[in-house]
Amino acid sequence: MTATERRASASLASIFALRMLGLFLVLPVFALEAAKYPGGDDPARVGLAMGIYGLTQGLLQIPFGMASDWWGRKRVIICGLLLFALGSFVAAWAPDLNWLVAGRSLQGAGAISAAVTALLADSTRDEVRTKAMALVGSSIALMFALSLVLAPLLASYIGLSGLFVLTGLLALAGVAAVLWWAPPEPPLHADRPRGSVMEVLKAPALLRLDFGVFMLHAVQLAMWVAIPALLVGAGLGKDQHWQVYLPAILLSFVVMGVTLFPLERRGHLRAVFLAAVALIALVQLGLWWAAWSGPSLGLLALLLFLFFCGFNVLEASQPSMASRLAPAHARGAALGVYNTLQSLGFFAGGAVGGWLTKIAGPEGLFAACAGLMLLWLLVAWPMRTPGRHQAAATSRPAEPLPGQPVKL
Known part of the structure; x- marks a missing residue:
């Protein structure tokens, strides 16, 4: 990897890790802690509060991904992280299960996975991209394992509300990583084609x-x-x-x-x-x-x-x-x-x-x-x-690449 590729991989993996750690910290204790809220005696509503994140996330991945093609990756990533942080703080404040559902749905609305992955692809050559994606995937898996250890301990001290506050702060740390650590994204050209x-x-x-x-x-x-x-x-x-x-x-x-x-x-x-x-x-x-x-x-x-x-x-x-x-x-x-x-x-x-x-x-x-x-x-x-010669033909060693379709 070049220096730019290493910086892109490390910074964008850290954004994923900060966001996913905040998300994973809640999951091991969510069902037990949510039962303590007014309305928490209804398992169906507790399940809705847990699952609504995935629903809004799934619905908004395509709009966020397309928006990153049109208006730039970093703008979309920052907007998504701010939405995720807002949802976390709403969930931390939530006085009852209805507001907890609202907070979780706002968290899911910050659907930045496609934009982050696209920015990583923009910043790496074909022949090292799997290694860059592996760094992101490894960071997520490590955060999952870490959350299994930390979540019960943290919940006993700060409760579910405290975990949501921590989640929001981690999302804001991700915004800082986008602004001051992630490498510049390729410039947008007004005449370039728009994906659909x-x-x-x-x-x-x-x-x-x-x-x-x-x-x-x-x-x-x-x-x-x-x-x-x-x-x-x-x-x-x-x-x-x-x-x-x-x-x-x-x-x-x-x-x-x-x-x-x-x-x-x-x-x-x-x-x-x-x-x-x-x-x-x-x-x-x-x-x-x-x-x-x-x-x-x-x-x-x-x-x-x-x-x-x-x-x-x-x-x-x-x-x-x-x-x-x-x-x-x-x-x-x-x-x-x-x-x-x-x-x-x-x-x-x-x-x-x-x-x-x-x-x-x-x-x-x-x-x-x-x-x-x-x-x-x-x-x-x-x-x-593609063979190695094909990958090399579509990439340059030191700068973001224009992708080309490859038969797979």
């Missing part, structure tokens, strides 16, 4: 990636409907689950670093990608076996480690490929569609995963997840990736 959603939806290769990110995050969230109970059944208390999650996540980063990047440089990205999809399918079958035969802590720890190995590879490579496929003038729109499908995957995974667990038990849930991953493997099989 229809242009993006006509690209089969981009649709294949959109399908994949929906499946990946639906399966990810559905898994966690049943995994905590399996860990408890294996003898690990709820407050100790981080002892499995954190080592699994950290070790998976090491595996990703020694497999994904060297193999991508050698032109084997397609093989690594498909192997990661197949690995997660095998993990689902392993979890089905664990649920059917009785959970073993060692087996569950191994399966979660293997899951994060596959998940991190896909989290790094999919947005990188999406940004390379999309023309520069429609990159925000393309990543808006991509992130919308990601949000909808979270929503579907939670809703359908809970329903499947209720009617078919964890065995049925993991069997369905294995089937979905095998379906994704079938859809992804025709994919093609």
